[in-house]
Structures are given as C-alpha cells and as structure tokens.
Amino acid sequence: MTDRVGVRLKRLPHGHGLELPAYATPGAAGMDVVAAEAITIAPGERHAVATGFAVAIPEGYEIQVRPRSGLALKHGITVPNTPGTIDSDYRGELKVIMINHSTEDFTIARGDRIAQLVLAPVTQAVWNEVEELDATERGDGGFGSTGGHRKL
Numbered sequence: 471m472t473d474r475v476g477v478r479l480k481r482l483p484h485g486h487g488l489e490l491p492a493y494a495t496p497g498a499a500g501m502d503v504v505a506a507e508a509i510t511i512a513p514g515e516r517h518a519v520a521t522g523f524a525v526a527i528p529e530g531y532e533i534q535v536r537p538r539s540g541l542a543l544k545h546g547i548t549v550p551n552t553p554g555t556i557d558s559d560y561r562g563e564l565k566v567i568m569i570n571h572s573t574e575d576f577t578i579a580r581g582d583r584i585a586q587l588v589l590a591p592v593t594q595a596v597w598n599e600v601e602e603l604d605a606t607e608r609g610d611g612g613f614g615s616t617g618g619h620r621k622l
C-alpha cells in the first residue's frame with residue numbers, strides 16, 4: 471500500500487482555474503503538473519515555467535521535479551536541473567525549469583502538463599570526520615575503472 475502524506479498547497483492568483491498536480495494512474499510515482507503560463511521556448515533556450523501555486527512540504531520530505539519522458543522523446547523538452555529540488559522550507563512559487571534540446575520552437579499552453587512532481591523522504595547527513603577511511607576492493611577506482619559499456 472502506498473503511503474499518503476498531506477502537503478499544504480496555496481494557489482496563487484494566476485493559478486486559479488488550473489488543475490492541481492495529479493497522479494494520472496493509481497500506481498503513478500509522479501503527479502503531472504500543468505503550466506500556469508503560455509510560453510514558446512526556442513531551440514537551445516530555457517525558461518522557468520510558472521505553476522501558479524506554492525507548497526509547504528512537511529519537514530522530512532522534498533518534492534522532486536522530473537521531466538516527462540514523452541516530452542523528452544518526442545520533443546527534446548526536458549528539465550535541465552533534474553531532479554529539481556523543492557525544499558520543505560520553500561514558500562515561493564514552484565517553477566519548472568524547461569529546456570528545449572530540439573531544433574524547433576516548443577509551445578506550451580496554459581494548462582499543459584509539463585513535468586511531474588515526486589514527493590520523497592529526505593535523510594540529512596551528519597559528518598563524522600576521520601583521519602582514514604576503511605579499505606575496500608574498489609578503493610579509489612571509479613569513472614569506468616571496472617570496464618567500458620561494451621564487452622570486447
């Protein structure tokens with residue numbers, strides 16, 4: 471059974487009349503979020519698209535702003551800072567940064583589903599500074615040290 475967590479949401483004046491972010495299917499991880507403004511994003515350009523609402527996420531959670539795969543595959547439209555981070559103490563308008571990686575203008579109408587929001591638990595780290603770290607088989611090998619993407 472999926473956990474459900476209440477999140478306070480405040481519509482801003484330009485958000486009235488819009489659909490609230492919603493899960494498209496019962497098992498969806500993300501809520502599709504709609505644009506509160508109409509905008510055309512030219513090739514290579516980016517824009518912080520208004521959503522028309524602000525939220526107060528419970529402490530211990532964040533919202534991740536993720537791209538929609540359909541927009542990415544069909545139109546080259548994605549979220550350059552994916553996953554965008556909405557902090558639990560942020561009270562400003564939630565915005566979706568979108569970038570057009572295609573060679574054609576991409577037009578967003580008010581009410582279009584532009585991205586998805588995932589509520590996720592947050593664990594904060596506390597540093598325990600030490601002189602030496604424990605040894606491992608990998609050690610400091612990284613960035614392809616175990617081999618490339620294709621076995622020759």
Ligand SMILES: O=c1ccn([C@H]2C[C@H](O)[C@@H](COP(=O)(O)OP(=O)(O)OP(=O)(O)O)O2)c(=O)[nH]1
Nearest residue numbers: 535551554555556557558560563564565566567
């Ligand atoms: O896609 C995003 C990313 C961020 N934000 C808002 C909510 C978030 O809590 C705040 C700060 O985001 P982040 O920490 O990613 O940006 P920053 O560049 O570190 O700015 P700041 O110094 O304000 O933390 O901006 C959005 O509305 N959409």
Ligand SMILES: [Mg+2]
Nearest residue numbers: 555556557560
């Ligand atoms: Mg920050």
